[in-house]
Amino acid sequence: MLYIELNDGTSVGHINLDTEKIVIDRPELKDECTRAIAAWRSEHLPARAASDAPPAPSAGAPVAATEPGWRDLAANRPGEALRRKAAEVRKQAPVKAFLGRLLGIKTEERAWRIGADGEEEVARQLARLGGGWKVIHSVVLNDNGTDIDHVVIGPGGVYTLNTKNHAGSKVTVYDKAVLVNGQKTPYLPKSRTEARRACERLSAACRFPVDVQPVVVVICRELRVRGRPGDVHVVGRRDLRRWMERRPTVLRPDAVDRIYGAARRDSTWRG
Numbered sequence: 001m002l003y004i005e006l007n008d009g010t011s012v013g014h015i016n017l018d019t020e021k022i023v024i025d026r027p028e029l030k031d032e033c034t035r036a037i038a039a040w041r042s043e044h045l046p047a048r049a050a051s052d053a054p055p056a057p058s059a060g061a062p063v064a065a066t067e068p069g070w071r072d073l074a075a076n077r078p079g080e081a082l083r084r085k086a087a088e089v090r091k092q093a094p095v096k097a098f099l100g101r102l103l104g105i106k107t108e109e110r111a112w113r114i115g116a117d118g119e120e121e122v123a124r125q126l127a128r129l130g131g132g133w134k135v136i137h138s139v140v141l142n143d144n145g146t147d148i149d150h151v152v153i154g155p156g157g158v159y160t161l162n163t164k165n166h167a168g169s170k171v172t173v174y175d176k177a178v179l180v181n182g183q184k185t186p187y188l189p190k191s192r193t194e195a196r197r198a199c200e201r202l203s204a205a206c207r208f209p210v211d212v213q214p215v216v217v218v219i220c221r222e223l224r225v226r227g228r229p230g231d232v233h234v235v236g237r238r239d240l241r242r243w244m245e246r247r248p249t250v251l252r253p254d255a256v257d258r259i260y261g262a263a264r265r266d267s268t269w270r271g
Helices: 027-044 080-092 094-103 108-126 187-206 237-245 253-263
Strands: 002-005 011-015 022-024 063-065 134-140 147-154 157-173 178-180 212-225 233-236
Touching: 002 027, 011 027, 011 253, 022 027, 080 134, 108 134, 108 147, 108 157, 108 212, 108 237, 134 253, 147 187, 147 253, 157 187, 178 212, 187 212, 187 253, 212 237, 233 237
Parallel strands: 157 212, 212 233
Antiparallel strands: 002 011, 002 063, 011 022, 134 147, 147 157, 157 178
């Protein structure tokens, strides 16, 4: 994907270099966008005949937003970070991991694996969202491996989803806590931290304020809601799609595309 931006970071459009599909965000700058794409091609794809390319863009025209080392996070698989951690544990203690799986013993490897299963299940729900919604999975925030399970961007806003797989357990939600089988969890503060980091990094990358809301998505036998945390949404996995699609519209399609364009770049999340 090649993004075309003005010098102030405003999105003009982008092209999928595999399918050749061009999306124009600023119709009045369509010609300039086309010339910027052609200029990029002439520089990075020298095999193309120069006579085939339109004139190079003039000073102040949009430029192609290419960054060295940029990786597209849209290709991430759900649960990818947790699968990697489980694999590391198996490599360090293969016999222990094998016996744990064989005997159903709770181990670190099993915890990572169950967590990844949950993220994959939530991803299946998100894949059923209607048009206009964009999803990125397993967004790593730092070298320690801290990651956001899912970043969801659409007409209803921007959300960071923290998936918790407690199949077979009872989860109770209060105003200030989430309990699993009566045991208090750190899910609310962790989700707040993820949303705050996403807000900071997306706002910096987009160059306009991006409001991000935290969501805890629970997979469990029974979900009881005895209170509602004011700043964190707690949603059951089966209700997730319907809940998302019922959110009031707060973002126009061009804003969704702009935020998604920033969110899919790994450089946005570094630091």
